[in-house]
Amino acid sequence: MSKLLAAKGLSLQGRFAVRMVDTWTPMFDCSDAEKNRRDTEAAEPEIDTVIGQIKAKAVGEFNRHKGFSLISSMVQKEYEGKRATKYFSVQESCVGCGLCAKQCPMEAITMQNGKPTWTKEKCALCLGCLHRCPKFAIQYAGKTEGRGQFVNPNTTL
Numbered sequence: 657m658s659k660l661l662a663a664k665g666l667s668l669q670g671r672f673a674v675r676m677v678d679t680w681t682p683m684f685d686c687s688d689a690e691k692n693r694r695d696t697e698a699a700e701p702e703i704d705t706v707i708g709q710i711k712a713k714a715v716g717e718f719n720r721h722k723g724f725s726l727i728s729s730m731v732q733k734e735y736e737g738k739r740a741t742k743y744f745s746v747q748e749s750c751v752g753c754g755l756c757a758k759q760c761p762m763e764a765i766t767m768q769n770g771k772p773t774w775t776k777e778k779c780a781l782c783l784g785c786l787h788r789c790p791k792f793a794i795q796y797a798g799k800t801e802g803r804g805q806f807v808n809p810n811t812t813l
């Protein structure tokens with residue numbers, strides 16, 4: 657973000673981070689519902705702190721999770737290579753509800769013959785389709801089936 661802003665002659669005044677459930681299940685496991693609940697609850701006071709700092713127009717480095725930022729920048733190159741939609745698969749349990757196609761922020765999925773089909777070569781790899789599927793029928797690169805689904809209960813999408 658800092659680099660993108662700098663290219664426009666702008667600078668980031670404050671940097672904040674909140675630790676939440678990591679739903680990137682090609683790498684992380686979010687199959688423990690109780691742990692997800694605890695982590696989501698623990699994020700609330702952190703969010704309140706960040707809201708207070710933003711309202712107060714705080715300037716500076718307030719990221720208390722620098723380790724995650726470091727990992728994030730390290731895996732950036734790998735992420736670019738993994739964004740190919742050819743890695744998605746749909747299991748027999750799909751009931752053709754179309755929710756995945758409807759909610760994809762990149763309009764990368766269309767329903768064809770009652771099944772989701774990825775019509776763009778690359779997507780954001782947000783995994784929203786995988787986590788919101790009511791049948792957990794979408795998998796990615798054969799790595800996600802045992803790692804659960806999670807949608808933050810505070811979201812309304």
Ligand code: SF4
Nearest residue numbers: 750751753754756789
């Ligand atoms: S959300 Fe799941 S069940 Fe519904 S169409 Fe997509 S893959 Fe099939």
Ligand code: SF4
Nearest residue numbers: 760779780782783785
């Ligand atoms: S991972 Fe996200 S961007 Fe990619 S197809 Fe699924 S919902 Fe769309």
